[in-house]
Amino acid sequence: GTEPKAPPEFVALRDVDPTIRQEMRYPTRHNFTGGRVDGYRQPLCILTRDAANALRRAQRSFLGRGYTLKVYDCYRPQRAVDHFVRWAEDLRDQRMKAEFYPRVDKTRLFDDGYIAARSGHSRGSTVDLTLVRLPALPTRPYIPGEPLKPCYAPQRDRFPDNSLDMGTGFDCFDTLSHTLDPRVTGEQRGNRLLLKDGLEKAGFRNLPEEWWHFTYRPETFPGTYFDFPVSRRSLSRSAVISAGSGGSSIARTP
Ligand SMILES: C[C@@H](N)C(=O)N[C@H](C)C(=O)O
Numbered sequence: 001g002t003e004p005k006a007p008p009e010f011v012a013l014r015d016v017d018p019t020i021r022q023e024m025r026y027p028t029r030h031n032f033t034g035g036r037v038d039g040y041r042q043p044l045c046i047l048t049r050d051a052a053n054a055l056r057r058a059q060r061s062f063l064g065r066g067y068t069l070k071v072y073d074c075y076r077p078q079r080a081v082d083h084f085v086r087w088a089e090d091l092r093d094q095r096m097k098a099e100f101y102p103r104v105d106k107t108r109l110f111d112d113g114y115i116a117a118r119s120g121h122s123r124g125s126t127v128d129l130t131l132v133r134l135p136a137l138p139t140r141p142y143i144p145g146e147p148l149k150p151c152y153a154p155q156r157d158r159f160p161d162n163s164l165d166m167g168t169g170f171d172c173f174d175t176l177s178h179t180l181d182p183r184v185t186g187e188q189r190g191n192r193l194l195l196k197d198g199l200e201k202a203g204f205r206n207l208p209e210e211w212w213h214f215t216y217r218p219e220t221f222p223g224t225y226f227d228f229p230v231s232r233r234s235l236s237r238s239a240v241i242s243a244g245s246g247g248s249s250i251a252r253t254p
């Protein structure tokens with residue numbers, strides 16, 4: 001096809017570290033839009049190799065302490081970001097408000113820093129993720145149309161997630177999601193700092209508005225916003241093969 005392809009610096013996280021759990025939200029309807037997001041053809045975490053290798057380092061340390069990382073979003077095509085912008089402009093569509101932004105007016109989501117019209121995710125070195133205590137408990141799928149609970153409700157009352165209790169769910173657009181919000185204390189604050197400290201040691205920086213959002217520095221592509229679809233087919237064959245065989249040699253095909 002004529003779809004853009006990823007440059008060879010991009011890899012599937014699974015090929016670099018298959019132990020990191022993946023619960024990709026934007027290919028599903030369990031996200032703040034309530035629909036499948038443009039550009040996510042497969043439930044796949046794609047990142048730059050540098051960011052993926054750094055996550056593997058952090059994961060080794062977390063596994064040793066009885067936890068695993070779980071990613072919710074990784075590389076995000078520009079067309080997905082454009083979909084978010086169109087969704088935000090349609091003020092009639094508030095179907096997921098009761099879970100994801102109960103206390104924030106939909107018109108404020110970009111200005112308040114919760115969603116970006118030019119996102120670091122499109123540069124490939126940014127990831128949304130959490131920690132899960134091992135052994136990981138099973139989760140259940142979201143059923144479209146099910147009653148929604150506020151993402152800042154106590155953990156036993158909000159949508160079930162096997163994540164450590166971070167005080168809110170993922171993509172909870174609310175000041176309670178600010179990583180160092182002073183109302184989040186005790187075990188919840190400790191869990192946020194466990195995630196943040198472990199990722200900072202591996203080279204990531206946290207976004208202060210969202211406890212789950214981290215960017216690896218230095219970025220491989222600090223100024224490029226990619227638009228290839230999230231799909232195995234977007235990755236160059238060499239990225240697939242060489243990552244899968246521990247970096248061994250197969251000539252790169254374009
Ligand atoms: C939408 C949310 N998961 C996120 O990633 N927000 C930041 C600000 C972004 O869009 O880059």
Ligand SMILES: [Zn+2]
Nearest residue numbers: 127128213214
């Ligand atoms: Zn993010």
